[in-house]
Amino acid sequence: MNAAILLVEDDQASLELAAYLLEHYGFQVFRAEDGLQGLNTALGLGADLDLILSDIQMPEMDGYQLLRALRADPLLACLPVVAITAFSMEGDEQEILQAGFNGYISKPIDPERFVDQVREWLPSDNP
Template sequence: MKATVLLVEDDMASLELAAYLLEHQGYRIHRAEDGRQGLDIARRLVDQLDLILSDIQMPNMDGYELLRELRGNPAMAGIPVVAITAFSMRGDEQAILNAGFDGYISKPIDPERFTTQVGQWLSAEPRS
């Protein structure tokens, strides 16, 4: 069985495209429309999640706040968290990595490369 991924994204088109691409490759996907909902899902599925992909700019709880909450909880601190964001100005990627994200994928996502990019942050043995 492929890995279990939590997608946290407030833009429905981006969320559905990413979910479709990953599901097509056999990944098990959980969706959240903002950071608060993502945190709730992560708490419930902590033992199943292999990766969290999160937008940065979202209502209710942004990606940075979500990351702080995840890293502050020992049970969730080890789950890789990758930012998927339209922030692409000089220095944005480094700022995201400096904040503690494990990686960065720029939007709009490239459907031809997306699943390969995601695979970089998944271990050979899924937790789920």
């Protein structure tokens, strides 16, 4: 079975591009347009999710707040969460990883590399 990925992104163009690329490679993609919607979607899907890709700067609930809420839920605490963000100044990646994200992908995403980058955080039995 193909991996189930939750994309949490408030920029519609970025959300659509990432979803298109992942769906093209057969992943099941769920979409949320802000952190609060992402949290509610993750709580609803629970163990059916394999990975969450989240922007950092979003309305309602930012990526850091989303991560803290996910880590506080026993069912979702171990779920890999990867930041996809335009924060690319020196030190940003380290700050994001120290906050507890499992990984970091800078925006704009590279369509040639994006799916391979995402696969790094998926169980090896997913294509």
